[in-house]
Amino acid sequence: MMEEVEDDGAPQDLAQCNTCKRSFNRKVLEKHAKICLKSMTKRRKTFDSSRQRAEGTDISVLKPIKPKAEPTQEAVQLAQEA
Numbered sequence: 001m002m003e004e005v006e007d008d009g010a011p012q013d014l015a016q017c018n019t020c021k022r023s024f025n026r027k028v029l030e031k032h033a034k035i036c037l038k039s040m041t042k043r044r045k046t047f048d049s050s051r052q053r054a055e056g057t058d059i060s061v062l063k064p065i066k067p068k069a070e071p072t073q074e075a076v077q078l079a080q081e082a
Contacts, residue, residue: 014023019036071079 012025015026015029016023017029017033017036019033019040022032024032
């Protein structure tokens with residue numbers, strides 16, 4: 001899968017990727033640029049470590065994350081008076 005490249009110690013002809021700003025050999029840059037552009041346009045999901053820890057255990061049901069409730073008018077008035 002990975003190609004072996006002989007390293008003779010001399011600096012190679014490197015070019016910078018326009019998407020990620022990493023430097024690559026010009027032969028590899030064309031292939032990398034397509035993959036890099038594709039991966040940069042995708043939005044990644046937020047990683048939930050507790051869900052991954054629970055995989056394969058007896059914890060079958062996870063509690064959903066509850067959104068914070070808006071403060072009531074009474075609580076807002078008490079906070080303003082204090």
